[in-house]
Amino acid sequence: MNPIDEKIMVETRRQLLARGARGLGSLALYSLLQQNATAATEKKAVGGLPGLPQFPAKAKRAIYLHMLGAPPQMETFDYKPGMEKWFDKDLPDSIRQGQRLTAMTSGQARFPVAPSIFKFAQHGESGMWVSELLPYTAKMADDIAVVRSMNTDAINHDPAVTFMQTGFMIAGKPCVGSWISYGLGSMNQDLPTFVVLNASHSNPKANVQAISARLWSSGFLPGQYSGVALRSGGDPVLYISNPDGVSSEIRRNMLDATDEMNRIEMARLADPEIQVRIAQYEMAFRMQSSVPELTDISKEPESTFKLYGEDARKPGTFANCCLMARRLAERDVRFVQVYHRGWDVHSMLPEVLPSQCKDIDQGAYGLVQDLKSKGLLDDTLVVWGGEFGRTVYCQGKLTATDYGRDHHPKCFSIWMAGAGIKGGTVHGETDEFSYNIVKDPVHIRDLNATILNRFGIEDTRFTFKYQGLDQKLTGTEKRAVVVKDILV
Amino acid sequence: MADLRLDVREGAFAQRKNGQPVVPGKPDESLLIKRIYSDDPAFRMPPTFSHRTLTQEQKDTLRLWVEQGAKWTQHWAFVAPQKAALPEVKDAAWARNEIDRFILAKLEANNLTPAPEADRRTLIRRVTLDLTGLPPTPAETDAFLNDRSSDAYEKVVDRLLASPHYGEHRARYWLDAARYADTNGLHFDNYREMWPYRDWVINAFNKNMPFDRFTVDQLAGDLVPNSTIDQKVASGFQRCNVSTDEGGVILPEVEAMYAKDRADTTGTVWMGLTVGCATCHDHKFDPIAQKEYYALTSFFRNTTQPTMDLNIENTPPAVHVPLPADRAKWDALNAQRKALREKLADARKQSLESIKQWLPKADPQAASYAPGNQVFALRVSDDLRAVGRQGAQPVSRPEQVELIEAPDIDAKALRFKKEGSLDLPAVSEFDPDKPFTIAMWFYMPNSKEDGPIASQWENLPKEKDGESLHRGWLIRMDKGNLGIYDHRPSVYLSGADGKGISAWPAPEYKFKPETWYHLAVTYDGSGDRRGIGMYVNGAPIVSVGRPEDDPRLTASMKSTAPIRLGSDGSKHFEGGGVADFRMLTGIVDPEEAELLFLSTRFNAAAGKTVDQLSAVDAEAIGTFYTYRVNPATAATVNQLRAAEKDLYAIRRRSPSTLVMQERTDAEPVAHVLYRGQYDQMRDEVHPNTLSALPPMTHAMPRNRLGLAMWIVDASNPLTARVTVNRFWQEIFGTGIVRTAEDFGSQGEPPSHPELLDWLAVDFRDSGWDVKRTFKMMVMSATYRQSAATTPEKIAADPLNRLLAHGPRFRMDGEMVRDYALFASGLLRPDIGGPSVKPYQPSHIWDTVAMEQSNTRIYQPDSGADLYRRSVYTFWKRAAPPPSMDIFNAPSRETCTVRRERTDTPLQALVTMNDPQFVEAARVLAQNAMKSNKGLDGEMSFMAERVLARPLDPNESKVLKLSYDKFVAYYKSSTEDASKLLKVGESPTDTHLPAPNFAALTMVANEMLNLDEALDK
DSSP, rough: OHHHHHHHHHHHHHHHHHHTTTHHHHHHHHHHHHHHOOOOOOOOOBBBBBOEEEEEEEEOOEEEEEEEEEEOOOGGGGOOOGGGTTTTTTHHHHHHHTTTOOOTTOSOOOHHHHOOSOOOEETTTEEEETTTTTTHHHTTTTTTEEEEEEEEEOSHHHHHHHHHHHHSSSSSOHHHHHHHHHHBSSOTTTTEEEEEEEEOSOOTSSSSOOOGGGGGGOOTOOOSSSSEEOOSSSSTTOOOSSSSOOOOHHHHHHHHHHHHOOOHHHHHOOOOHHHHHHHHHHHHHHHHHHHHHHHHHHHHHHHHHHHHHGGGTTTSSSHHHHHHHHHHHTTTTTTTEEEEEEOOOOHHHHHHHHHHHHHHHHHHHHHHHHHHHHHGGGGGEEEEESSSEEEEEEEEEEOOOOOOEEEEOSSEEEEESSSBBBBOOOOOOOOTTTTSSSOOOHHHHHHHHHHHHTTTTOGOOOOOOTTEEEEEOOOSSSSSOGGGGGOO | OOOSSSSSSHHHHSOBTTBOOOOOOOOBBBBBHHHHHOTTTTTSSSOOGGGOOHHHHHHHHHHHHHHOEEEOOOGGSOOOOOOOOOOOSSSSSOOOOOOHHHHHHHHTTTTTTOOOOOOHHHHHHHHHHHHSSSSHHHHHHHHHOOOOSTTHHHHHHHHHHHHHHHHHHHHHHHHHHTTTBOHHHHOTBOOOOOOHHHHHHHHHHHHHOOOHHHHHHHHTTSTTTTHHHHHHHHHHGGGSOBBOOTTTOOOHHHHHHHHHHHHHHHIIIIIOOOGGGGGGSSSSSSSHHHHHHHHHTTSSSSBBBSBOTTOOOOOOEEEEEOOOGGHHHHHHHHHHHHHHHHHHHHHHHTTHHHHHHGGGGOTTTTTSSOTTTTEEEESSSEEEEETTTTEEEEEEEOOTEEEEEGGTTTEEEEOOOOOOOEOOOOOOOOOOOOOOEEEEEEEOOOOOSSSEEEEEEEEEEEEETTTEEEEEEEEEEESSTTTOHHOOOOOEEEOOSSOOOEEEOTTTTTSSEEEEEEEEEEEEESGGGGGGGEEEEEEEEEOOOOOTTOOOOOSOOOOSSSSSSSSSSBOTTTEEEEEEEEESOOOOOOOHHHHHHHHHHHHTTTOOOOSSSOOOHHHHHHHHHHIIIGGGGGHHHHHHHHHHHHHHHHHHHHEEEOOOOOOOSSOEEEEEEEEGOOOOOOEEEOOOOTTSSSOOOOOOOSSSSHHHHTTSSOSSSHHHHHHHHHHHHHHSSOOOSOOTTTTTTTTTOOHHHHHHHHHHHHHHHTTSHHHHHHHHHHHHHHBBBBOOOOHHHHHOOTTOOOOOOOOOOOOOHHHHHHHHHHHOOOOOOOOOOOOOOOOOTTTTTTTTTTTTTTTTSSSOOGGGGGOOOGGGGGOTTTTTHHHHTTOOOSSSOOOOSSSOOOOOOOHHHHHHHOHHHHHHHHHHHHHHHHTOOOHHHEEEEHHHTTSSOOOOOOHHHHHHHHHHHHHHHHHHOOHHHHHHTTSSSOOOTTSOOHHHHHHHHHHHHOOOHHHHBBBB
16 A cells, blocks of 8 residues: 555554544534533533634534525515616616526527515615515514625525525535534533424415525434424424324333343443443433423513514414424524425516515514523524526516516525624616626625625534535535625 | 556466566566565655555565466455365264364464353244244243254244244335335425335245245336236335435436446345446446446346436336235236227227228217216317207317318317417316216317316416416426427316316327327326326326325316316417317226327317228228127127226226336446546447346347346355355344445455355255255254353454354344334234324424425324234435434445444433333333232232243342332332333223332333344
């Protein structure tokens, strides 16, 4: 063997030991459980990488509200007052510039402009333009920073949301929640570090995209950094409830015996993995009480439901997920990912979009305000957005009251709040058609770099060796740039 | 130093304008050495921005290497393996076979000693789990304990290798690699019928199919000369990839994705290489150029498969796989059909004279081909006649319908002008339970609009999603879908409830405008989409249809609407034409369909002499005469008809499975895609393998078959190594190369290189005998060691890579579940068949699925199907079975050859609370109590099944203590006891005392959750 191979071999061995494939990682967990049993007051992250955060973090946690299907920017945050006069006129070629289209409209004979039929007004001290479809969001204009110049490389949902979450269009890479859990570890030993909530949508006519666990997968990172889906129906965490006829006392008795039996085995085989197993069973038992306590909202005061809306009482609604997200944040769960589906407005936009906006508007507002009043907004980052934007031209038949919009990767709008995000800011600008970005483009990788930055991490210095490459959330294509303008 | 590559010899030693990176023996002249030692940050390597530095030790190592001559050897995995001499060991008596010599030598070199042999109970449990995935029965354990013969263990091993469960267990690992699943994977993620492939894998392992054949059949079974149905099924390996039918996708992008997945999977499974790293650029670490990667993808780019999966379960190409019970008959019938057809062909050759006599006398009108079961026909000559059961009636022709000559088809035909259509008297014999056939010639106009060819299509007074519903039948040119599907004829059958079925030609069939086509549509009365058949120009074609919500045709489709040619009552077939329209009861078979296609030719030829006919027409007349007229062949024709009928019946009750099929009109080709982007096509590349490996020979065709031959060629250094390594991983938990998926330079080097090579050569030279290799592994002293370890061993070798003790690790989710089912007596041991749906928490599917998906609602099975082995559990890729997922099962979206093995609280929740495990505990307790042995006996009964051993006194004490607590509780809360005893569908014995039964159930739950029960 040549010395280079030898070196790589030694290196790999060393990494293996450091990462502790099975043994050491879980041993660390075991020690943390011990520690937790004794010193419950000290909230210190466990797990995580040495040296992280690399600089003082603004965020300890994040709540990421993803509108799956892609909300149209021109009906939400990207106000284009001049469009009415373009109604049913062809989008100029100088704007479209041969931009590639999805197969759904590439066969279309013409591309007539469909102006938003929804009105905009200015809000807050900042005077931010917000659509009438989002009255609650408008009320918190001064708490949020809107980026109107987001752009992505993907043009269809599956690769686009994968790209947004992982920095790559092809599945198999870790999502942002997994990266952060891996890097920073857990601040709560009774709940998962990274929780996913799938909110329901109310309009049966909404065009819904599929979702799958690969979106909250840890990819090549160890499996424990995958998101755990908190469910609104049945057990909130799969299999968390004891079977019928098994009380908590019976479960405790059962575990006492199992632990004891495992210790007998340990004495025989001396395998440290047995200790890990004992610890995991104990953590499972603790989760059996901490999870129901988390999801029990019966003790929430009336004011909560005034703030988030009555919908928050109904399990699985977006408002309810926002309330859950706040409860998770209070319990120092590191990363909460919320998905709301039904935003894929290829047709019937005027009918579907208002109900989609209504589904999420008050809940998102309630969440930000609630975090603020509880002092959590300072170190909790909230992100709202979809996976791409939508075309200004109509897909299908355009009438005065009906239209649809196709996918558009070249520009879209998101907002962020908390964790040192400068409220009332509007960043970036698109052309008069909301088709091309004319100022301050923000790519997905820039957004992800900004999220990491809030956690005190520089994207280029947060890597994981996989298939011989230093993999990172912000991809390999170009250097990501933190969006400094929206930071305090 | 832009474009400098230090991973290839040429890069390191080439003269560059500012020097030579590596000058052997002369570190001070080597640019590489100069730059890594440099104090100048601008000159120093690695550069500052990379945030990487070399340690002094690393630098010195490199310097030393250059000083000593910079010896450059090829990466170990690319050098052909050789059997090294067995290493000398001190304790030669310990070694039972060759494996042990290699293992022991390394242990001795590390001052470690092997653990003693495991006791017989541990051993039989371990080997039974490793070879069958199931624990031993108490009887099997006892038999082994009592067998004092010297080959007692070997007898156990041989028995297990012969068990049909062996194949199931081996297949389970392989199916991860094959990314086998029961749904298409993306978007709708609809049902995919693929399980015959899964059963093929199980059978192949059980039959101990040599691994080279196993490989060739899966990569190119369809291309093997005279390939059998089984070989075609096997080729489904490369159809197991995820597919999509999402409306907006861009076809070349998806095509690139499929080819990439297939190349990557092949690379991982057989070469142990991350070839996919070269998607965007030359591989950074292994000698795989981007161009070579795309050449590899080209092998998979010449398939007839449509890019869109059509959301159906049998996306073409697919084959029907007769059920085992039908196999013999199917083969016999096919042989019979072949013989009968040959006989008829011979008869035709001999009938030329009689044709010459007969033809001039044949009357074109009277002899017009009319099958006995014809219920309606439109006869077009100078006037129109509707020929029904009551005889012929004249039909008046509206002005918008032209009467034309269609020389292409030798007939007079109708042509529809704007708004033109022809109404004919209604035929009300067709209904969902009655087979029928509708046939016609149609002329395809140059139009992109829907064009109704013929219909009896009545509006119903109800709507769905704003569209009105219909009853009746409709045959229409469909304009295609979103520019993705081409114009093609489609058939719709709909009942009075508005529910119906549909079919249209698979996308591979192209229809040219301004052309006449003969179409025969058959429906077999099953109410099922698959009961619709289509023949175009007399030949059967593969048709597909709407999959949503399992539509079935059940309500009556009898309609009062007239038969309309050229219209469905609202739209019109402008510019289109129709000729020789017929309706028949019963379904036509392929011969009859061909005769329908030929009938206009015959009509035109009748009355002429043979020498007046064109060659094509003469051919047609020969067929017609033989099948229809010649009395000498009538009996043979009837036999053929009977065989066709039986074949159809077998085909309809057979499952289908996706297969590979090579295009015959094109050669495999691909393009280098700049940065992996589908729309950035660069150089054209042709099928080829990697240049770092031995080249393809002339005997290997440049297609998948050639690729497969190359993979199993004796000169290939990777295939055997990669395969035995995976086998080793299955048995020992970790491969000799830990990174089973990556034998490249970034993978981990082998822990025992000589052993790996020895096993690889041995495997290959044994004729790729899989069972033999497994037997060798489990017969070794290495394998038979006790799993007990010591602090010294843990310190020296924490991951047990040197195997100073026996393998012991947490079982995969499937094994954990099968184990509980088996121990309790619930497991149903049947092999093969459609996938089953055991218990699953509610809303696993519908929270992620699209509304339109036909795998949106999980409807669990009941009865026996709840208790099948987990290899048969239905696998929806977007939401895999959660109890498997939690135990690190992959989603089966991409190839996985090494599962992660974590230990998490979520797993504890599964085995404690999943009804499957609670029910298993209850049934185990019930069986224990029925054994009438008292508490000690009951506990022992359970322990023998869960742990394959009796309890020691300490353990009995612990378990009894908990039992007493449980009994006390359940005596005070009988309600809880009865609730617990109701978990699961299997019957509970109500005669047993509930508190004790419930308490023993909890003890069983304890046992099934022991570390010992979860580890093999």
